[in-house]
Amino acid sequence: MLNIDGNFQKDSAVLKLEGRLDTVTAPELESKLRTALPDLKSLVFDFEKLDYISSAGLRVLLSAQKTMNVQGEMKVINVNQAIMDIFEITGFLDILTVEPAETAE
Numbered sequence: 001m002l003n004i005d006g007n008f009q010k011d012s013a014v015l016k017l018e019g020r021l022d023t024v025t026a027p028e029l030e031s032k033l034r035t036a037l038p039d040l041k042s043l044v045f046d047f048e049k050l051d052y053i054s055s056a057g058l059r060v061l062l063s064a065q066k067t068m069n070v071q072g073e074m075k076v077i078n079v080n081q082a083i084m085d086i087f088e089i090t091g092f093l094d095i096l097t098v099e100p101a102e103t104a105e
Contacts, residue, residue: 045074
């Protein structure tokens with residue numbers, strides 16, 4: 001299951017994702033982005049409550065990044081260590097602007 005909490009303003013959006021971004025839920029995010037992306041200059045994904053991302057989720061992020069490379073900027077924030085490891089293994093750290101979650105000392 002995936003919850004998407006979108007905060008849209010003129011030409012920017014913050015999408016807070018909670019749960020799992022996988023084969024079942026990726027089409028929902030893709031659909032939401034398809035309607036929002038044409039007007040955006042700034043897109044932020046907040047992964048604070050995202051537990052898991054599959055290759056289908058990575059594909060949606062890559063597609064969004066390609067669009068935002070042309071019309072603005074995109075970043076992924078509050079990324080936990082498990083998802084950060086996936087980004088590192090897949091080379092997505094070289095493609096995306098990623099900010100890891102702050103860890104409590």
